[in-house]
Amino acid sequence: MLQKREILFRKGVLFAVGIILAMNLAGCGNFMEKGSRDAGERKEERLGNTFADTPQNADEPIMKRTGSEEKEAKEIIGICCETYAKAAKEDKLDDLEMLRNLVNTLGEKGYTAIDSENQINMAQHEKLLQFCEAAEAKESERITVAEVTREGECTIRNMETHDGDVNMIRSYYAFADGELKLSSEDIYRAESWEYTEDGYLMFSGWLAFEGSYEVTRKQLMEYTAYRVLPLDETCRELNRKYLLPVSYECNNMFLADWSEEDFGELDFYDVFDIFYSENQRGDEEFTSEYAMGTSAVYLIPKERFEQVIMSKFKISSEILQSKTVYHPKEEVYEYKPRGFEEIEYPEYPYPEVVGYEEKVDGTWTLKVNAVFPYRGMSKAYTHEVTVRDTEGGVQYVANRVLEPVKDADIKWHTPRLTREEWEERYAAGKEGQ
Numbered sequence: 001m002l003q004k005r006e007i008l009f010r011k012g013v014l015f016a017v018g019i020i021l022a023m024n025l026a027g028c029g030n031f032m033e034k035g036s037r038d039a040g041e042r043k044e045e046r047l048g049n050t051f052a053d054t055p056q057n058a059d060e061p062i063m064k065r066t067g068s069e070e071k072e073a074k075e076i077i078g079i080c081c082e083t084y085a086k087a088a089k090e091d092k093l094d095d096l097e098m099l100r101n102l103v104n105t106l107g108e109k110g111y112t113a114i115d116s117e118n119q120i121n122m123a124q125h126e127k128l129l130q131f132c133e134a135a136e137a138k139e140s141e142r143i144t145v146a147e148v149t150r151e152g153e154c155t156i157r158n159m160e161t162h163d164g165d166v167n168m169i170r171s172y173y174a175f176a177d178g179e180l181k182l183s184s185e186d187i188y189r190a191e192s193w194e195y196t197e198d199g200y201l202m203f204s205g206w207l208a209f210e211g212s213y214e215v216t217r218k219q220l221m222e223y224t225a226y227r228v229l230p231l232d233e234t235c236r237e238l239n240r241k242y243l244l245p246v247s248y249e250c251n252n253m254f255l256a257d258w259s260e261e262d263f264g265e266l267d268f269y270d271v272f273d274i275f276y277s278e279n280q281r282g283d284e285e286f287t288s289e290y291a292m293g294t295s296a297v298y299l300i301p302k303e304r305f306e307q308v309i310m311s312k313f314k315i316s317s318e319i320l321q322s323k324t325v326y327h328p329k330e331e332v333y334e335y336k337p338r339g340f341e342e343i344e345y346p347e348y349p350y351p352e353v354v355g356y357e358e359k360v361d362g363t364w365t366l367k368v369n370a371v372f373p374y375r376g377m378s379k380a381y382t383h384e385v386t387v388r389d390t391e392g393g394v395q396y397v398a399n400r401v402l403e404p405v406k407d408a409d410i411k412w413h414t415p416r417l418t419r420e421e422w423e424e425r426y427a428a429g430k431e432g433q
Contacts, residue, residue, distance in 0.1 A: 063167045063187050069144055069158050072111070076146045076156055077173060079105055081180040084152045088175070094150045096120075106146050113146040114226055116153075118352070118371075119240070121230040128228050132195040135161040145226075154180060166190040170207070170222075191221070192376055198354075198369065199229030200378035225373035227352075235353040238366055242387045242394060243351035246274055248370065248412065250344060254351065254383055255413055259398035260314050268309055268323050269335060269416060276308050278393075299332040312396055325419060336422060344414045347374035363388045363397055372410070381405045 065073070083102045087093045100120050106113035107123025114122040122128065127143055134141035140162045147155040152175030159168040167189050173180045188205040195201050206219045246253055251270035258264035302317075309320055320326075325334035355367035365386045372380040381404050386397040405411070417425065 063158075063160060063169055065158050065169060066142075069142075072144050073156050073158075073171065075109065076106065076111060076144075077154070077180050079109065080146075080148060080154045080173070081175065081178075084175040084180065085178055088152070088178075093152050093175075096150065099148060099150050102148055106148075111146050112143060113148065116147055116149045116155075118225065118227040119236060121233075122226065122228055125228050125230065128201065128226070129195075131159065131161065132201060132228075135164065135166055135193065136195070138162075138164040147226075152176075152180075166193050166203070168205070188222075194376065195228070196378040198378040199227060199231075200371070201226040201228050202373065202376045202378060204376065223373045223376065225371055225378065231352070231354070235356060238356055238364065239351060239353040239368075242364075242366065242385065242396075243353060243368060247348065247351060249348050250274075250338065250413075252413060252415070253396065254368070254370075254385065254399050255401070257400050259386075259400075263313075263315065263319065263323060266323075267416060268320065271312065272305065272308050272335070273338075275312050278308075278311070296337060298335045298337075299327070299330065300335050302326075302331040302333065305333040305335070311392060312394065314395055314397070336416075338416060341425065342414050342416055345412045348372075348412050349375075349377075349380050361388075367402070375410055377410075379403070380410060 080102065083098065083105070084093065087095065087098045092098045096119065099115050103113045103115055103120050103123050110124065112122065112124040112127045114120070128145065131141050131143040140160075142158070142160045145157045145159065147157065154173045154175075156171045156173070157168050158171075159166060161167075167187070170186045170188065171182060172184045174183045175181075184207075186207045188207065190203045190205045193201075193203045202223075202225050204221055204223045207222050208219050243254075248254060251274055252265065252267050253271065253274075256265045258266040306317060306320060309315065321328075321333075326332075327334065349370040349372035351368050352371050353366045354369050357365045359365060363386050365384060368383050368385055369378065370380040370382070371378055382402045384398075384400045384402055386399075388395045388397055
């Protein structure tokens, strides 16, 4: 049976929780004058793009669709609506193959189309390349791009470039009640625009959102990354199988150098958080999602903790115990969920496998770029991951950073508190027991 040891809150922690709740409640009806900036930052994630609070931009471009672009939008909406309606009836709105067929169908009709997660090669990508070349040469050009999702959403972007500036009409549609309905529409000038040597188009711009009150108006920055150049399908499959289930959120599996011979600074508690749900069903209340801020210390039975870790790593009990806090008398591992001090910045890169090699010993070595839309980077850093397939699933063998993050300001990971740091912060609570 899972044991649990509760540590009392310090007053300072409770006060911080109150402040956070007050800020969240106030944000629902926040008023912001033109040119002012919110005290905090919020994030909206939709269609694979990320947003942050910003002041209103006075330089608003004027752009209208042409008659032919209006016809194109109607045809795109019709194709998407028909596809989503069929997928909804078959309960396949979240199906990748459905989305692949939709992108390809739009491409066959002559439209440049992409999925919001960059998991499918862009259709008619040559047209977007031509548009990027025109923007670079400060020539005039227009293009329509359709961005679709597995959730039944579609964003149509009508872009124009002139004298090096890029303006666009961004129309966002959501599927509901058998129809693809317009949810929001914005016209903006790209604040940043770059076609990278890795085959990505990275751009950003202000989006205007109306609040609950007519006098409330907010502008949010949209950061978008489109993979323009095709990527080998094997790279995509390897990425979905080995990298995306882990990614870069709340762990250092792909940030630290480690191997089966030397696990280095790999944090096995973060690893436990990631893979626990694959090994257990129910009773997940002690993981970070369920226990953040409770200042709890859990004692997890040896067999249960090791089952999770050893299903993904070839590691002995002795080495695992040396990398964690283990109580041999009780045969339990001490586990502390991430707390408020260990919250990470809410913007993350995502992994993309760009090369691979199958070794004679049966392992795969994968070259991976960390794509960071929020920072406008198609390669924040590059690392090499070695994995192997086993009868029980996947094992991670090693990770090595090939090209580190060059800018010290680019960071998202927050390490867990060390045992000494945790004891220091919660000493008052322990004394009060």
